Amino acid sequence: MPVGTAATVKGVSTPQLADTGAEMVLANTYHLHLQPGETVVAEAGGLHQFMGWPGPLLTDSGGFQVFSLGNINRIDDHGVVFRSPRDGARITLTPERSMEIQMALGADVAMAFDQCPPYPASEAAVAEASRRTHAWLERCLAVHDRANQALFGIVQGGCFPHLRRESARIVAAMNLPGIAVGGVSVGEPVEEMHRIVREVGPLLPEDRPHYLMGVGSLRELAVAVAEGFDLFDCVLPTRLGRHGAALVGGERWNLKNARFRHDHTPLDPSCPCLACRQHSRAYLHHLIRSQEMLGRTLLSLHNLTTLLRFTRAMAQAIRDGCFAEDFAPWEPASPAAHTW
Amino acid sequence: MPVGTAATVKGVSTPQLADTGAEMVLANTYHLHLQPGETVVAEAGGLHQFMGWPGPLLTDSGGFQVFSLGNINRIDDHGVVFRSPRDGARITLTPERSMEIQMALGADVAMAFDQCPPYPASEAAVAEASRRTHAWLERCLAVHDRANQALFGIVQGGCFPHLRRESARIVAAMNLPGIAVGGVSVGEPVEEMHRIVREVGPLLPEDRPHYLMGVGSLRELAVAVAEGFDLFDCVLPTRLGRHGAALVGGERWNLKNARFRHDHTPLDPSCPCLACRQHSRAYLHHLIRSQEMLGRTLLSLHNLTTLLRFTRAMAQAIRDGCFAEDFAPWEPASPAAHTW
Numbered sequence: 001m002p003v004g005t006a007a008t009v010k011g012v013s014t015p016q017l018a019d020t021g022a023e024m025v026l027a028n029t030y031h032l033h034l035q036p037g038e039t040v041v042a043e044a045g046g047l048h049q050f051m052g053w054p055g056p057l058l059t060d061s062g063g064f065q066v067f068s069l070g071n072i073n074r075i076d077d078h079g080v081v082f083r084s085p086r087d088g089a090r091i092t093l094t095p096e097r098s099m100e101i102q103m104a105l106g107a108d109v110a111m112a113f114d115q116c117p118p119y120p121a122s123e124a125a126v127a128e129a130s131r132r133t134h135a136w137l138e139r140c141l142a143v144h145d146r147a148n149q150a151l152f153g154i155v156q157g158g159c160f161p162h163l164r165r166e167s168a169r170i171v172a173a174m175n176l177p178g179i180a181v182g183g184v185s186v187g188e189p190v191e192e193m194h195r196i197v198r199e200v201g202p203l204l205p206e207d208r209p210h211y212l213m214g215v216g217s218l219r220e221l222a223v224a225v226a227e228g229f230d231l232f233d234c235v236l237p238t239r240l241g242r243h244g245a246a247l248v249g250g251e252r253w254n255l256k257n258a259r260f261r262h263d264h265t266p267l268d269p270s271c272p273c274l275a276c277r278q279h280s281r282a283y284l285h286h287l288i289r290s291q292e293m294l295g296r297t298l299l300s301l302h303n304l305t306t307l308l309r310f311t312r313a314m315a316q317a318i319r320d321g322c323f324a325e326d327f328a329p330w331e332p333a334s335p336a337a338h339t340w
Numbered sequence: 341m342p343v344g345t346a347a348t349v350k351g352v353s354t355p356q357l358a359d360t361g362a363e364m365v366l367a368n369t370y371h372l373h374l375q376p377g378e379t380v381v382a383e384a385g386g387l388h389q390f391m392g393w394p395g396p397l398l399t400d401s402g403g404f405q406v407f408s409l410g411n412i413n414r415i416d417d418h419g420v421v422f423r424s425p426r427d428g429a430r431i432t433l434t435p436e437r438s439m440e441i442q443m444a445l446g447a448d449v450a451m452a453f454d455q456c457p458p459y460p461a462s463e464a465a466v467a468e469a470s471r472r473t474h475a476w477l478e479r480c481l482a483v484h485d486r487a488n489q490a491l492f493g494i495v496q497g498g499c500f501p502h503l504r505r506e507s508a509r510i511v512a513a514m515n516l517p518g519i520a521v522g523g524v525s526v527g528e529p530v531e532e533m534h535r536i537v538r539e540v541g542p543l544l545p546e547d548r549p550h551y552l553m554g555v556g557s558l559r560e561l562a563v564a565v566a567e568g569f570d571l572f573d574c575v576l577p578t579r580l581g582r583h584g585a586a587l588v589g590g591e592r593w594n595l596k597n598a599r600f601r602h603d604h605t606p607l608d609p610s611c612p613c614l615a616c617r618q619h620s621r622a623y624l625h626h627l628i629r630s631q632e633m634l635g636r637t638l639l640s641l642h643n644l645t646t647l648l649r650f651t652r653a654m655a656q657a658i659r660d661g662c663f664a665e666d667f668a669p670w671e672p673a674s675p676a677a678h679t680w
Contacts, residue, residue, distance in 0.1 A: 007626065011633040013356070013614060036601065036626040044604050044622060052618040261376065264384050274353060278392040282384060286347065286376040293351040293633055 001026040001058060001233040002304050006035065007051040010238050011297040012304070014052045020273065020301055021308035024056040024108075026233040029101055030065035034086055038104035046106025057107035058233075061098045061154075063114050064182070064214075075115070077132060095139040103145055111180065112140045114154040119187040126158035134170050141174065152178035152211060159192050161199050168203040178231070179204050180211040185220075185234075194223050201227025218250060218310055218340050219330045225314050226328035237307050241300030244288040246275075247307070250340050255299065260285035273305035274298060310340055341366040341398060341573040342644050346375065347391040350578050351637040352644070354392045360613065360641055361648035364396040364448075366573040369441055370405035374426055378444035386446025397447035398573075401438045401494075403454050404522070404554075415455070417472060435479040443485055451520065452480045454494040459527040466498035474510050481514065492518040492551060499532050501539050508543040518571070519544050520551035525560075525574075534563050541567025558590060558650055558680050559670045565654050566668035577647050581640030584628040586615075587647070590680050595639065600625035613645035614638060650680055 002009045002017065005028045009017055017025070027047060032038060044050040047057050063080070066072065070082035079094030095113040102110035113136050117129040133156045144151045153171040157163035171179055181200050184193050197212065201224070204210050211231035212224045221232060237247065246253045248268045253260075263281040271277075275284060275298035287295025313336070317323040327336045342349045342357065345368045349357055357365070367387060372378060384390040387397050403420070406412065410422035419434030438453035453476050457469040473496045484491045493511040497503035511519055521540050524533050537552065541564070544550050551571035552564045561572060577587065586593045588608045593600075603621040611617075615624060615638035627635025653676070657663040667676045 006630045006632060007623070008630075008632050008634045011637070013634060013637065014618060015614070016353070035630055036622070040602060040622055040626070043602060044620060050620075050623055050626075052623070262380060262383060274355070278354060280384060280390075282376070282380055283347070283390055283392070286380070286390075290346045290348075290375055292346055292348050293636065294348045294353060296633065297351070297353065297637070 001231065003028075003233055003235045003238065004051065004053070005235075006031045007041070007047060009300075009304075010242060011293065011300050012238070016274070016297075016301055017053070017304075018055075020304040021312065022055070022304060024058060024231070025053055026058050026060065027051070027105070027107065028065060029059045029062035029098065029105065030069070032059075032105060033062060033091075033101050034084060038101045042104040042106065048106070056109070058109040058152075059102045059105050059107040059111065060213075061111040061113040062093055062101065063098070064116050066093055067116055067118070077135065079113075095136040096143050099140050099144045099151075103149060107149065109150045109152055109178065110144065112137045112151060112153045114156060114182055116156065116183050116186065117158055119158070119183075121158055123158075123160055123163070126156070126160055126163055129158075130156045130163050130167050134167070137171065137174065150177040152176060152180050152209075154180045154182040154213070155200055155204075156183045157196075157200075158183055159188055159196065161195075164196060164200050165203060168200050172203065172205050176208070178209040178211060180213050180231075181229075182213045184212065185214040185216060190220070193220065197224050197227050197229070201229060204228065218247075218307070218336075221307075221310065222314065222327045222330045222336065225311075225318075226323070232311075234307075237303030238300045241298075241303045242296045244295065244299065245303075246284070246299050247303050250337060255281070255284050255288045255295070257285070267302060268306070271302060271305060271309070273302045275302040306340070310336075313340075341571065343368075343573055343575045343578065344391065344393070345575075346371045347381070347387060349640070349644075350582060351633065351640050352578070356614070356637075356641055357393070357644075358395075360644040361652065362395070362644065364398060364571070365393055366398050366400065367391070367445070367447065368405060369399045369402035369438065369445065370409070372399075372445060373402060373431075373441050374424060378441045382444040382446065388446070396449070398449040398492075399442045399445050399447040399451065400553075401451040401453040402433055402441065403438070404456050406433055407456055407458070417475065419453075435476040436483050439480050439484045439491075443489060447489065449490045449492055449518065450484065452477045452491060452493050454496060454522055456496065456523045456526065457498055459498070459523075461498055463498075463500055463503070466496070466500055466503055469498075470496045470503050470507050474507070477511065477514065490517040492516060492520050492549075494520045494522040494553070495540060495544075496523045497536075497540075498523055499528055499536065501535075504536060504540050505543060508540050512543065512545050516548070518549040518551060520553050520571075521569075522553045524552065525554040525556060530560070533560065537564050537567050537569070541569060544568065558587075558647070558676075561647075561650065562654065562667045562670045562676060565651075565658075566663070572651075574647075577643030578640045581638075581643045582636045584635065584639065585643075586624070586639050587643045590677060595621070595624050595628045595635070597625070607642060608646070611642060611645055611649070613642045615642040646680070650676075653680075 073081040098113035114133040115129040155167045157167040210229040212229045260281040266276045381390045413421040435453040442450035454473040455469040493516045495507045497507040550569045552569045600621040606616045
């Protein structure tokens with residue numbers, strides 16, 4: 001899922017977004033609650049109407065942003081009190097309130113309100129956040145209107161295997177239409193993330209989508225798909241694009257680099273995106289050097305297209321029975337590590 | 341002509357630009373000379389290839405930007421010496437150098453290197469600039485390769501009718517494929533501009549395109565078309581768009597205004613652009629409030645589409661024999677003043 005924080009994937013129009021191969025898009029409850037407010041979105045007929053995206057949409061719970069961006073005043077079993085970064089107003093977010101907001105936003109999938117502990121955190125702190133996350137999930141279920149929107153639960157447990165196993169068991173038992181693993185990609189070493197993915201993946205119900213939150217890069221996607229994950233979100237492709245970086249052949253290229261000044265070849269000849277189809281590295285270099293909006297948009301389109309092509313290639317490899325050979329284990333020698 | 345200063349109409353991809361109805365696009369020689377340099381553009385096969393725009397392109401001479409943006413050291417009959425705003429390097433621009441750069445850029449139309457006097461300027465200063473402009477035009481003609489690129493001459497003369505008439509007579513006598521009127525929209529009162537247009541328009545050769553440089557707004561376009569002008573360029577639609585303003589019904593709307601917060605109707609129901617077709621005023625308001633790139637792009641697309649639809653409507657009215665009735669004189673009572 002490309003990330004459309006404020007009901008827009010930054011710099012990308014909806015027809016351009018469709019051209020990247022995107023299907024499902026994520027929007028941030030926290031940002032939309034602050035601006036324009038869920039009332040405005042609901043008036044428009046919901047997020048699909050408001051942002052002009054007919055495809056599937058998922059909203060996160062707002063929890064992650066409150067914990068990472070917010071000016072937190074208090075966290076307790078009731079919920080979280082924080083100050084709005086816009087006007088300093090005191091805002092209380094609880095499981096009930098998150099459900100209310102997400103139901104008003106009207107995406108296809110809402111996420112349970114969870115507590116995502118920072119990394120590193122003590123075992124006691126992670127256990128407390130997990131306990132609270134499970135209690136909050138029950139409260140989310142009690143108020144959420146499941147007839148009109150799917151609700152996914154979130155597994156927490158930090159880097160403690162027994163807490164992850166316990167959380168996976170509790171959340172899996174709730175019989176939800178999808179299950180997410182949170183608290184990854186929060187600063188832990190990449191080996192830790194792989195360990196969590198390998199630990200938790202096999203414990204999740206096979207017949208429901210598995211969503212690994214905030215991931216990722218090509219390697220992390222391949223590692224997680226090998227463990228049965230289906231759904232991901234990451235700001236990386238658009239954030240890199242806005243900063244002038246392109247994902248090519250498994251590398252990150254800084255298009256500002258002088259080596260592209262006279263390079264009139266396509267960015268990635270194998271890529272069908274607008275940037276690669278119609279423009280050259282020299283032109284993209286020029287746009288980034290000139291701080292032109294179009295450069296940021298074209299690189300965002302390219303990076304989104306690359307990640308989405310990669311996920312489709314993995315899906316095809318699974319259907320063709322060659323996923324293990326081509327994509328997993330993700331080693332320098334594996335074919336995908338060369339091609340992407 | 342939408343303005344693509346640095347070989348990009350700001351924030352607009354080439355397919356989006358084609359969707360606005362744009363045909364011919366202007367690029368700035370001054371900016372392209374500084375970055376990426378005409379050598380890079382020529383290597384790419386010229387500006388069409390470099391920016392991915394197959395339609396007609398025109399480059400200005402660089403003179404206007406030197407006089408309005410540059411750090412001028414010296415102007416004399418030889419040319420202009422200025423300091424590069426990028427690195428402080430001394431750059432000399434002469435008629436010959438401007439032709440050389442524009443031939444390397446390879447647009448379909450090059451503009452003669454002229455001296456555009458500021459407003460207000462004394463009669464003596466304007467007469468001097470005109471004399472120099474005519475002498476420079478001869479030097480441009482002496483070095484320009486007319487087989488591969490059209491060269492348009494520029495009429496100067498400020499707000500002095502006899503200087504305008506003299507300049508028009510001299511430039512018209514050169515038998516060029518197109519003729520431009522410069523030194524308008526440089527700060528003079530709008531009535532002065534109308535007077536110049538009405539004075540000069542009828543003196544230009546009927547069988548060549550007439551280009552009114554740096555204009556404009558709907559009213560100025562209508563006034564100039566009534567006097568036989570065919571070609572215009574203006575940064576207004578994209579600049580307004582980037583600043584959150586939309587051209588609707590002859591007015592400029594600031595989309596940041598709170599009155600649009602709950603307005604879920606299209607920006608302009610009669611407009612076929614992406615912003616109007618797929619989004620609402622409330623969504624555009626939200627994007628502008630959130631300082632999202634997409635808001636700037638969508639409003640630029642809308643404003644370009646509006647100006648280009650207006651020019652097509654005038655062309656159709658001329659063919660239908662109702663131009664005078666619908667568009668000229670441009671008065672509050674004329675139909676176009678209501679519809680646009």
